[in-house]
Amino acid sequence: MSLDKLKRIYKKAEQDLTKLKDLAQLNNVKAHYLGKQGLLKDFLKDLSKLSNDEKKIFGKEVNAIKNSLEEKFQNKKSDLETKLEAAKLASEKIDITLPGKKNRPGSLHPLSIVENEIVNALKSLGFSVASGPEIESDYYNFEALNFPKNHPARDMQDTFFVDEQTVLRTHTSPVQVRCMEKNDPPLRIIVPGRVYRNDADATHSPVFHQVEGLCVDADINFGDLKGTLEAFIKMIFGSSVKTRFRPSFFPFTEPSAELDIMGKNGWMEILGCGMVDPNVFRAVIEKRQESCSESPYDPEKISGFAFGLGVERVAMLLHGIDDLRAFYENDTRFISQFG
Numbered sequence: 001m002s003l004d005k006l007k008r009i010y011k012k013a014e015q016d017l018t019k020l021k022d023l024a025q026l027n028n029v030k031a032h033y034l035g036k037q038g039l040l041k042d043f044l045k046d047l048s049k050l051s052n053d054e055k056k057i058f059g060k061e062v063n064a065i066k067n068s069l070e071e072k073f074q075n076k077k078s079d080l081e082t083k084l085e086a087a088k089l090a091s092e093k094i095d096i097t098l099p100g101k102k103n104r105p106g107s108l109h110p111l112s113i114v115e116n117e118i119v120n121a122l123k124s125l126g127f128s129v130a131s132g133p134e135i136e137s138d139y140y141n142f143e144a145l146n147f148p149k150n151h152p153a154r155d156m157q158d159t160f161f162v163d164e165q166t167v168l169r170t171h172t173s174p175v176q177v178r179c180m181e182k183n184d185p186p187l188r189i190i191v192p193g194r195v196y197r198n199d200a201d202a203t204h205s206p207v208f209h210q211v212e213g214l215c216v217d218a219d220i221n222f223g224d225l226k227g228t229l230e231a232f233i234k235m236i237f238g239s240s241v242k243t244r245f246r247p248s249f250f251p252f253t254e255p256s257a258e259l260d261i262m263g264k265n266g267w268m269e270i271l272g273c274g275m276v277d278p279n280v281f282r283a284v285i286e287k288r289q290e291s292c293s294e295s296p297y298d299p300e301k302i303s304g305f306a307f308g309l310g311v312e313r314v315a316m317l318l319h320g321i322d323d324l325r326a327f328y329e330n331d332t333r334f335i336s337q338f339g
């Protein structure tokens with residue numbers, strides 16, 4: 001052990017200090033010189049072997065070097081910390097001139113909006129909302145609605161069968177029968193709901209939406225049907241809308257008609273309607289197990305009209321949309337235009 005050696009260590013430490021790049025390196029190097037098992041400690045251990053005079057000189061030197069190094073490491077540490085902080089600030093800089101991210105609130109689907117408009121218009125005319133199952137028995141979907149056993153609508157091509165006696169309802173009309181079985185006339189109901197048909201192109205979807213209407217009372221006639229539907233259609237499309245009733249056929253109405261509206265591509269059918277066929281009342285009577293003469297649905301004493309409206313058709317006409325598949329793709333660029 002010599003003063004020379006001590007000076008060399010000090011020099012080496014000073015050199016090492018200049019090369020330090022981060023705090024981890026600094027801690028390692030500092031421990032190497034000043035730590036519990038560091039080079040300076042080794043010197044102090046050997047101090048006891050020296051004479052008192054030598055101890056004085058040596059001890060002083062070692063301490064001076066120790067203090068100096070400690071100060072230098074401390075300064076270096078502050079240096080590194082300042083640089084680190086500056087680098088961090090530079091990398092986390094926020095450009096406050098960039099445009100912010102907008103919150104885009106959701107909105108009702110265009111079909112829901114149109115369905116709500118339809119339902120609200122009909123409510124204002126005195127109808128109240130009813131509902132029924134989407135998985136329906138053959139009886140309510142066809143039989144009670146006076147479909148003959150071999151009617152083409154029962155064909156596999158149109159109807160999704162769950163089993164031989166069960167279908168996905170092809171229209172909301174079965175709810176007419178279900179409501180009449182449970183409620184006495186006068187009856188004024190509407191039924192918004194999903195229906196299913198095995199059909200798909202630009203104007204047909206295998207799942208679509210209808211709003212059924214049924215009005216039953218004494219002395220309801222075709223004039224009531226026309227007046228009600230015309231008033232309703234004007235509420236939806238405005239008073240200058242061009243409409244026409246076309247004679248048609250449905251097994252559960254007689255006479256029957258279809259209502260067309262003039263759109264940008266010509267006439268478009270939007271609803272079927274007619275006077276409730278007496279056979280539908282008879283099916284209700286039979287189910288309620290009442291004799292024909294006492295039943296509140298005796299076709300000799302009451303009459304009614306019914307209609308079924310396609311929600312997609314109305315929405316297409318209202319918004320000038322040619323392809324109804326746009327309603328189901330849920331491209332937000334399309335659906336956000338309606339909210």
Ligand code: PHE
Binds near residue numbers: 170213272274
């Ligand atoms: N249910 C018929 C359809 O889906 C529409 C309709 C309802 C016709 C009520 C007459 C009366 O096409």
